[in-house]
Amino acid sequence: MPELPEVETVARELRTRIIGKEINQIEALWSRSFQNMCDVEIAGQKILEIGRRGKYLILKLTKTFLIIHLRMTGQVLYFEQQNQCDFDDYIRVVVLFSDDTCILFKDVRKFGRIYHVADPDDQIAHVGKDALDADYEYFSEYLSTSKMNIKAFLLSQKYISGVGNIYADEALFLSGLHPAVISNKIRGKKARFLFENILYVLNNSILNMGSTISDYRDPSGEKGKNQFYFNVYGRAGLPCTSCGTAIEKIRFAGRGTHFCPKCQKNK
DNA sequence: CCATGTACCTGAAGGC
DNA sequence: TGCCTTCAGGTACATG
CATH class of the missing domain: 3.20.190.10 (MutM-like, N-terminal)
Incomplete structure (x- = not known):
């Protein structure tokens, strides 16, 4: 979860x-x-x-x-x-x-x-800096030297930690980046925009008490509310919130991966 | 270094 | 109804 x-x-x-x-x-x-x-x-x-x-x-x-x-x-x-x-x-x-x-x-x-x-x-010890404790310098240092695809990079916990399948897909959508883009090809304004979007999707979800797909509950047994604000996760076949194109779901980096084929062309 | 497959577990959902 | 397959917010480990 x-x-x-x-x-x-x-x-x-x-x-x-x-x-x-x-x-x-x-x-x-x-x-x-x-x-x-x-x-x-x-x-x-x-x-x-x-x-x-x-x-x-x-x-x-x-x-x-x-x-x-x-x-x-x-x-x-x-x-x-x-x-x-x-x-x-x-x-x-x-x-x-x-x-x-x-x-x-x-x-x-x-x-x-x-x-x-x-x-x-x-x-x-093997877990990288928490995403909310990392600054852009730290993030871009790893990003600029990684040859992994960006989805796998975000899912790995050794650079920044805390991002999983939902928030990786959501951050890539907001950034207009296809999940297969190679990390070190993302530079300058695009890298900074990605970093800001990662922080945005995480902080916004915290404000909504997290996302409940099926099992997640807080210690009081309450569900989160952030699942009502997804742009791509769990929205395969539904219209993109930005351009109306049907959201696609593929198997990528070993995980179900959701993206807009029009807004995230960037390979 | 990087990608992929498998293992760990159980239950829900969809196809036939 | 029931059986079978696939999939699920994650990660460690083995293999090309």
């Missing part, structure tokens, strides 16, 4: 709810969903800060860290009372707090992970 705007929405909501809380117990109902990679006891630690890099949530505890990646269908759900939890067949990890509140990690497809680590870099 979730890309940067959805994970950011989760981070913001969690900050208002679980900062300062003491963990009583963490239990994995599907063992692979929770990877305990350090010896320090979790019970008794408090949640001190909640950060994010790309699509990773970073919970700083008193001594160690919990790193959460939602992958395709993960949800972090918050409940005020442990006996009112909405348990179903897809709850993979349970975190109980000492004040009787809790969070449940729900994940239909079991791809998501919660890692317990001594140092966040043990898990996310």
Whole structure:
């Protein structure tokens, strides 16, 4: 499911709810969903800060860290009372707090992970700078030296992180760039325009509390609203919002890729 | 370095 | 109804 705007929405909501809380117990109902990679006891630690890099949530505890990646269908759900939890067949990890509140990690497809680590870099050192922390100098440095097609470049998390399939397609549409354009051919004003459009689609989606295609929910169980504002994602066959041409969907860089064949001719 | 395929999982949707 | 295929907000890894 979730890309940067959805994970950011989760981070913001969690900050208002679980900062300062003491963990009583963490239990994995599907063992692979929770990877305990350090010896320090979790019970008794408090949640001190909640950060994010790309699509990773970073919970700083008193001594160690919990790193959460939602992958395709993960949800972090918050409940005020442990006996009112909405348990179903897809709850993979349970975190109980000492004040009787809790969070449940729900994940239909079991791809998501919660890692317990001594140092966040043990898990996310390979992840590039968060898209919202990157400036244009940083972005263009990588763009100008990459021979990848631009769709694959944006999907890779090693340059800037947080952009996934939805926001890559949306940013390329706004930039008038075909997904197959080679990254280092995008220069000058076009490169800057692309960078601005990436920030725009991400920030705009955050304002709309993220996009819900099917599974994404925030910690309160609410859907996002940004899916109502897509220009190309999920709009195959529908008219381009700019020129009216039917939006095309192709398989590209291993993913479903949506674009306007008229507005994004630029190869 | 770059592109592609596969694996990890489950459920929904479409074709027959 | 049921069976089969394809697809899904992601990423790691193996192979040309």
